[in-house]
Every structure is written in C-alpha cells, then in structure tokens.
Amino acid sequence: MVEFKYIIYEKDERGIAIITLNRPEALNAFDKVVINEVLTALKDAEKDEKVRVIVLTGTGEKAFSAGADIKAMQGMTPLRARELSILGNTLCRTIEDCGKPVIAAINGYALGGGLEVAMACDLRIASEKARMGQTEINIGLIPGWGGTQRLTRLIGKTRAKELVFTGRIIDARTAEQWGLVNMVFPAEGFMEHVRKFVAELAEKAPVALQIAKSLINKGADVDLEVALTLEREGFAVVASTEDLQEGVSAFLEKRKPQFKGK
Numbered sequence: 001m002v003e004f005k006y007i008i009y010e011k012d013e014r015g016i017a018i019i020t021l022n023r024p025e026a027l028n029a030f031d032k033v034v035i036n037e038v039l040t041a042l043k044d045a046e047k048d049e050k051v052r053v054i055v056l057t058g059t060g061e062k063a064f065s066a067g068a069d070i071k072a073m074q075g076m077t078p079l080r081a082r083e084l085s086i087l088g089n090t091l092c093r094t095i096e097d098c099g100k101p102v103i104a105a106i107n108g109y110a111l112g113g114g115l116e117v118a119m120a121c122d123l124r125i126a127s128e129k130a131r132m133g134q135t136e137i138n139i140g141l142i143p144g145w146g147g148t149q150r151l152t153r154l155i156g157k158t159r160a161k162e163l164v165f166t167g168r169i170i171d172a173r174t175a176e177q178w179g180l181v182n183m184v185f186p187a188e189g190f191m192e193h194v195r196k197f198v199a200e201l202a203e204k205a206p207v208a209l210q211i212a213k214s215l216i217n218k219g220a221d222v223d224l225e226v227a228l229t230l231e232r233e234g235f236a237v238v239a240s241t242e243d244l245q246e247g248v249s250a251f252l253e254k255r256k257p258q259f260k261g262k
C-alpha cells in the first residue's frame with residue numbers, strides 16, 4: 001500500500017472507497033502533492049474490482065478544501081499558473097472520466113478549487129455546516145479548474161456570475177436551493193449519513209452506473225441527436241450484461257438482485 005502524506009485512503013467491505021483530504025493546517029488546500037496523491041488513490045479505486053463507489057471528503061468539520069494553495073501563488077508566473085490549471089483540470093477530468101461514481105462529501109468550506117473539484121464529482125452531499133464559494137476574485141484571480149464552466153452548467157449563468165463576481169460564500173441550504181448540492185445532511189454523524197447513502201449506490205449494477213455516468217457527462221456537451229444515439233448504443237451495451245439478467249430475474253422472483261459488475 002502506498003504511503004500518503006496529505007490524504008487518508010480507506011476501503012470497506014461494502015465496496016466504498018473514501019479519500020479524505022488531510023492537510024488541516026492549510027484547510028486541505030490543494031498543492032501538487034495533494035493533487036497527485038488524490039490521483040493515485042482514484043486510479044487505485046477505479047481498478048479495484050471490489051470498489052463500487054468513491055467518496056471524496058475533507059478531514060474534520062472545518063474544511064472540505066479551501067482551494068488551490070494560495071501560499072504557492074506568491075510570485076506565480078503565467079507559465080506556472082498554466083501548469084497549476086492543467087494539474088487541477090487533470091484531477092477534475094480524472095474524476096469525471098472515472099468509471100465509478102465519485103461523490104463529494106462536503107463537510108465544511110469548499111472554496112475556489114475546492115468547489116471546482118467537488119463540482120467535477122457526480123453528486124455533492126453537504127453537511128449543514130458546509131460553506132461554498134468561488135472566492136478567487138477576492139485575491140484578484142478567476143477560477144482556473146473549470147469553475148466558470150461547470151458552475152454555469154450546474155446552476156446557470158445568473159447564479160454563476162453572482163458567485164464568481166462577488167466571491168461570496170453561501171451556506172449549504174442556499175447551495176441546495178440553487179442546485180449546487182444534491183442533499184444536505186446533519187453535521188452530527190455526517191460521514192455516517194454519507195456512508196448510508198453511498199452504500200445504496202454500491203449495490204447498484206456497476207456497468208449500468210458507469211455507462212449512465214458517461215452518457216450524462218458526455219451527452220450534455222453534444223447536440224441532442226448525437227446524445228440520443230450515444231444513449232441507444234450505451235443501452236445496447238448494458239443489455240449485454242449478466243447484471244441485467246440478474247436484475248430482471250430478481251424482479252420476477254421478488255428478491256433483491258446481486259449485481260456482479262459483469
């Protein structure tokens with residue numbers, strides 16, 4: 001097992017892998033080391049057949065992540081800024097392209113790059129203590145890990161501009177109303193609530209989940225005719241799985257299906 005400096009990586013018997021950002025002294029800010037460690041854990045979780053769902057969260061109650069490491073931005077040249085943008089985007093793309101659901105469990109602040117990484121995840125679950133914002137403007141910057149694009153696609157131009165222009169931080173309930181997070185759970189026992197929810201996903205048919213994820217992600221950026229064609233082909237692929245036969249039999253036999261990812 002690889003030793004990590006800034007993340008905790010765990011897997012349980014229900015097929016849940018949890019990646020916990022663990023750099024509390026910097027509110028789990030992402031530097032190169034953190035990003036590379038998360039990438040390593042994600043790749044392991046993706047190829048481990050026993051893992052059905054991946055959770056990304058932050059240590060403690062204060063922060064999911066306060067974004068890119070601001071200390072590392074002192075004297076930053078355009079070339080280094082470009083590298084930083086590419087690295088963060090690689091992380092976001094890896095999450096989106098991962099063949100398993102990746103769920104952001106937003107336990108506290110998700111700001112700047114922290115929110116951008118959460119937005120690349122498939123679902124966002126917020127603690128009632130979570131706070132979110134694209135705060136880059138407050139340090140004279142703009143989002144660089146997809147914030148101007150994913151935020152707009154998730155909540156529309158009106159609210160995206162409000163967050164990006166003002167740098168304001170919103171609470172979990174507001175984020176839920178705006179469609180930025182899927183659900184809000186109590187802060188007390190937050191990770192237990194998250195585990196219970198993701199355990200449901202871990203029981204679903206893995207190939208169907210993988211293809212549905214890819215269709216929703218890719219289909220949103222092409223025209224409807226192409227997207228529907230992709231869906232039809234994906235539907236045909238899922239029809240070839242043993243899991244579909246298991247699901248149909250289980251329904252007819254009035255029992256719970258046991259999906260194997262085959």
Ligand code: CAA
Pocket residue numbers: 025026027029066067068069070071088109111112113114116135136138139141142143144145147
């Ligand atoms: N990078 C590096 N260190 C950070 C950090 C960050 N993004 N955010 C917080 N920290 C550090 C602080 O410097 C402080 O360290 P020291 O004790 O060594 O001074 C420690 O974490 C605790 O932070 P605060 O004392 O500021 O805690 P607070 O409770 O008073 O405030 C906060 C919390 C509102 C989240 C505040 O820390 C804050 O505004 N952080 C910056 C958030 C931000 O602007 N993020 C965007 C970064 S740019 C970006 O992400 C670009 C991109 O798109 C990729």
